[in-house]
Amino acid sequence: MSSPILKLIAQRIALGILLLLAISVLIFAGTQILPGDVAQAILGQSATPESLANLREQLGLNDPAYVRYFHWLGGVLTGNLGTAMSSGQDIATSIKGRLWNTLFLAFWAAIVAVPLAIILGLIAVRYRNGWVDKLISGLALASTSFPEFFIGYVLVYFFAVKWQIFPGISTVYEGMPFGERMQAIALPATALTLVVLAHMMRMTRAAILNVMQSAYVETAELKGLSAFNVIRKHAFPNAIAPIINVVMLNLAYLIVGVVVVEVIFVYPGMGQYLVDHVTKRDVPVVQAVGLIFAAVYISLNIIADIAAIIANPRLRHPK
């Protein structure tokens, strides 16, 4: 591995960290703008002026915003996310289990969705403009166009209510046997797969088709390589960068954008946790979850960037 690559990678990571810092400012500012006083939100209807003043003091709400920001940032950097206002629980502990659940679901959805999307994309290119291509594209686009909740309810109706193959509610808990856990997430993972499939599949198809116009592909064809080998050996490696990009975007979506699916299948993940706390104006939790989502999003994008850099032969083999 040569130095330009390492330099580029280091640059990306540094940029990512800077971006994360900028986002932390945005998140903090955003939660300050939220209507309603935090102390008022906690005490609710029964607030008296004295108890409000006490609580403001206790939460440090009387300090200027930038002091509070650095105080908060210091806590985050040392792994202390604070305690939830509404329930008094330690945020880091409660997030850990939730984040693990979300990652678990995202992982299995990705394991199914990513290879499936890419293989379907390759098949679609092989039989481009034929009925196979049209069928694959049509089905994938249809499944993406339906809203998530609709797909979720259809799956529940058939698999949970009618045939009773899989449970309709996916409550998982610590210490649940692996087999049961997999059975519980079967339906939400399927729903997520259907939602992200088309985007990745279409992007794979478009990226490879783009490369297929190049002269070297024509050469490969003239060499007498079979259509699949042309795609596999020559087109796909050169189209990998945009494919990785779209795969990473969808992975990020699987982690940060699954609130609706979590609600329908009653899955104890991060999305539901965030929503509960937004309605309670529980600012520390909202900040913590926001930051984690931002970190996931940024790191997946960094990975995509780095993978694209590595996949680019001009950068791998500098003159």
Next chain:
Amino acid sequence: MSNELEFLSRRVAAGKLSRRDFLGRAAALGIAAPFANSLLSSAARAAGPVKGGTLKAGLVGGESTNSLDPALMMTQVPFAFGKCWGEMIVELSPDGKLENRIAEEIGSSDDAKTWTLKIRDGVEFHNGKTVTAEDVAATLERHSDEKSKSGALGYMKGIATIKASGKEVVLTLKEANADLPYLLSDYHLIVQPNGGKDKPDAGISAGPYVVKTNEPGVRHGGERFANYWQGDKMGHADQIEVIVINDATARTAALQGGQVNMINRVEPKIVDLIKRVPGVTIRNHAGPGHYVFIMHCNTAPFDNNDLRMALKLAIDREEMLTKVLRGYGSLGNDFPINSSYPLFTEIEQRKYDPDKAKFHYKKSGHDGTVLLRTSDVAFPGAVDASQLFQQSAAKAGIKIELKREPGDGYWNEVWNKQPFCASYWGGRSTQDQMYSTAYLSTADWNDTRFKRPDFDKMVLAARAELDEAKRKQMYHDMAVLVRDEGGLILPMFNQFIDATGAKVDGWVDDPHQELMNGYALAKCWLQA
């Protein structure tokens, strides 16, 4: 057995269909009478509770912000789970009477100011300690303390001193209150060791189930408490589990798929659909909850009683009951009390009368539109109900302008702040509680700004009155005053609509709260 027949036999067992009707319907389905009869007996066989199994409930109303601290319980899931692990001082029985739990006897002085609770012997906490008078006193003390932020604080403020001596707890009140035992049945007042002062969210009490899992917003589970003092009456299933399912469709699907045995809050619009699902029984019954439109009596233009009366007459309650609640409710009459309260008296039903409304509207001298704020969260179907109101009022020449407010922040920014909006009340267990919470001049939640010294005096007098007949008359007079001069437009009382799956037995309708006043998991059992 055909689904139709099974459905019918369950209706008989639930007392919704007579035996004779059943046999008639069975004959129509081509079933011979002897077979139908045997079918009926197997459905209606109430051979007594069956022990064992796991009973699961899928409920709306749980969040990841929930805590096991009884003082902080507000929504349905902590409430229902609390009834599984918690034990009360006194409870309301399904027939509306008081049932002594940890208090074996409750007595009062003649002036209803000093109350003595005699604590039952041999009730054991989950941690093995015996429940003492000190524990009960400490529980009441904790809930009277501002710092506990208890949902029962409002009532507890009326207690001046709490003393434990031997097996008795003596309470002295600031003002006489004949309803004190009812107030002590508040669901927040779960008796905890040392009142929960050491660790309020430890989840230890003396109820039929011991807390095993507690994942707020996800699931809560309990295991039967072997030393429960009333094991023959409650705690039939070996384990109970509450799964939080806030999405209505997911909840229904979970019941149909057999993953849970009971659910709460079935939407009125789908009741008729899932009624016919094999195994599912709808459990609907009247309660004190009501949907309202509230006007501030001290804010123009609603400070004019003619305008208030015009609006009360311009609402078509019957239409609203059929269209919004699909009949799963009863007509309101502009005062917050119905037959689920003790000492309720009937008052002539107010009807939709556009002509009379027009007359009062003219007399009020108001001109232009009336702004009504509404939102989906005010009550299920609130926006539809507001539109129906708008149309029925238009026929009386009253123009209502609707403003749809966002659900987020509705209870902070609109309710109890804006002069005219849609809202709901869950009701209370006694008339005094309902009127004290929302109709006294000094009440924080006086959301109609009904400030009438004469009414306040009536509330206090009725509270101290131990003679039932006199009290009944007083409550009647108060109801008439609120109905004719208050700021409350009450089109309908809603029903609790729960549903149970196959094999769930032991259900008893309870008018106080949904899910048999929260006791469904503790009191029901699974047929063998």
